[in-house]
Amino acid sequence: MADFVVKVADERGHMLQQVEQGYSVAEVRDRFVSQGYLVYWVKPQGMLSSGLSFGRRRKLKQSSFLVFNQQFLTLLKAGLPILNSLDLLIKRQRDANLKVILENVRERVKGGELLSDAFATHSMVPKIYTTTLMAGEKSGNIDEVLTRYINFQRLAMTFRKKLFVSLIYPTLLVSVVTIMVMFLFTYVVPKFAELFNSLDAKLPAITMFMLALGQGAQKYFPFVIGGLVLGGILFWQWRKTDSGADQIDRVILSLPMLGDIRLKHQVATFSRMLATLLQGGLPLVPSMETAGESMSSRRILKGVMRASVRVRKGQGLAGSLEEQNIFPDLAVEMLEVGESTGALPAMLNSVAEFYEEDVQTALNASMALIEPLILMIMAVFVGGVLISLYLPIFTLGVH
Numbered sequence: 001m002a003d004f005v006v007k008v009a010d011e012r013g014h015m016l017q018q019v020e021q022g023y024s025v026a027e028v029r030d031r032f033v034s035q036g037y038l039v040y041w042v043k044p045q046g047m048l049s050s051g052l053s054f055g056r057r058r059k060l061k062q063s064s065f066l067v068f069n070q071q072f073l074t075l076l077k078a079g080l081p082i083l084n085s086l087d088l089l090i091k092r093q094r095d096a097n098l099k100v101i102l103e104n105v106r107e108r109v110k111g112g113e114l115l116s117d118a119f120a121t122h123s124m125v126p127k128i129y130t131t132t133l134m135a136g137e138k139s140g141n142i143d144e145v146l147t148r149y150i151n152f153q154r155l156a157m158t159f160r161k162k163l164f165v166s167l168i169y170p171t172l173l174v175s176v177v178t179i180m181v182m183f184l185f186t187y188v189v190p191k192f193a194e195l196f197n198s199l200d201a202k203l204p205a206i207t208m209f210m211l212a213l214g215q216g217a218q219k220y221f222p223f224v225i226g227g228l229v230l231g232g233i234l235f236w237q238w239r240k241t242d243s244g245a246d247q248i249d250r251v252i253l254s255l256p257m258l259g260d261i262r263l264k265h266q267v268a269t270f271s272r273m274l275a276t277l278l279q280g281g282l283p284l285v286p287s288m289e290t291a292g293e294s295m296s297s298r299r300i301l302k303g304v305m306r307a308s309v310r311v312r313k314g315q316g317l318a319g320s321l322e323e324q325n326i327f328p329d330l331a332v333e334m335l336e337v338g339e340s341t342g343a344l345p346a347m348l349n350s351v352a353e354f355y356e357e358d359v360q361t362a363l364n365a366s367m368a369l370i371e372p373l374i375l376m377i378m379a380v381f382v383g384g385v386l387i388s389l390y391l392p393i394f395t396l397g398v399h
Contacts, residue, residue, distance in 0.1 A: 004028045008037040015242070025120040025127075026134060038305055041293055043123050060124040064095040066153045068102070073146045082115060101125065115142075128152075128273050131290045135280040145280040152276040156269070159356050163265075166363045170370055177378045184385055186221050189214025192389045203392050210388040242298075249298040261362050266297045267331055268355035270304065275348035285312045300326050317344070331355070 006028060007017045016037075022028035025042045032039050068089060075085035086106045093099040101122050108118035116133035119125045129149060136145035193211045196203055203211070217224075238244040253259040270291050277287035285308050292304030303324035310320040318336035321327045327335075331351050338347025 005043045006032060007040040007042075008032050009040065010037060025130070026117065038309060039289070040301075040305065060097060060101075060126075061095055062153065062157060064093075064098050065125075065129075066150065066157065068093070068098060069146060069150050069153075073143065073150065076143055076146070083109060097124065127290050127293055128277065131277060131282060131286065132280050135277070135282040138281070141281075148276050148279050152272060155272065159268075159360075162360055163363065166360070166367055170367055170374065173371065173374050177374065180378070180382065184382070185214045185217040187218075189385070189389065190218045196392060199392075204388070206388045207392050210385060245298045253297070253299060257362075257366050261359055261366065262297065263300075263326075264328070264355045264359045264362070266295055266300045267327055268352045268359060270295060270300065271331070271348045271355070272352035275345045275352065278345045278348070284317065288317075328355075 004020050004022055004025065005017065006020050007015070009015050020028055020031075022031065029039050029042045032042075071089055072085055075088065076082070080088075083106065086102060086109070090099060090102045090106065093102060101119075101124065104122070105115070105118040108121070109115055114134070114137055116130050116137055119133060120130040132145045132149045133142065136142035189210060193215055196207070196211065239248050252262055273291035273294055274287050277290060278284065282290075288304055288308040288311065292301050292308065295301040295304065303321070303326035307317070307320035307324055310323070311317055316336070316339055318332050318339055321335065322332045334347055334351050334354075335344070338344040338350075341347075
């Protein structure tokens, strides 16, 4: 048996985190669910037998994991047993982290564990993957569920790449502006201050203000950088706490443009995951819990978990999500149609496709507005600094 860290909430909403022993993540989760707790997550504690720690800082490379699953599926379809397939793929695996995981999984499967339980002991492996495997093992159709998972990952990776490409230019622009401003205030402005001191001329008020600002920036620059680094570390630690993550998520979702994009992105991701799990044969409530745990938005995560409790009691999916006030009205209406027609997985995929396209359109529109806005701010700011510095020289030239 292994140790697992469990985070649950009771009927009164009181949070509880403790260490429990169990055979797998799924077994520990089912134990607490049967006792009436709302399970937020179950994570393996400690280190693997190989001595490699899998904490929050380590992440599984999604592209390597996708390639592994494509190869694994091909071998299984060719009729090779699971252990033989793992042996072949381990020999060819170049990703060190994934290779350690696969070696440990092979030993666990050789010892009699199910493939899904063996992968579930590794926190780096996505929960949707282990749940999908479990559904395939129960139905005896592991090839089909792996195919659906691979298709899901391909779509998710394509969507993330589009978002990344859309954000490259604005990020580069902001970085250049920041470096330029730092250079102006820590080097250029102090040089002009030395020049004006040697001239001993009367300077305009705006020039005096700019020189004082530049000299202060040069003098206290190391302290400012140190303060920013310390503040960043403290902020990073605070965002890992429940209250910090909740407040940050609340602020992001309340932003006029970014909040709407983030919400739609989370809705699309949740819908795509839920559709994949349902198509794999998993029941609705476990599918909701698995998809909900993958949400980076704390508000949506908690809302989905509360909705899953209502679904467990017999309420419909659309009505349960509508009560949480987290999903857009259009998404709820589409899910309601999917439930009433018995085509919920297909409708979930439609919701995902609609909001993925909506997010991409909104992001492109936002970038089209933000980019010229950044350029205008940069032009006004840099122009103001240069005018304030050259104004005394123009005045001296006139006199």
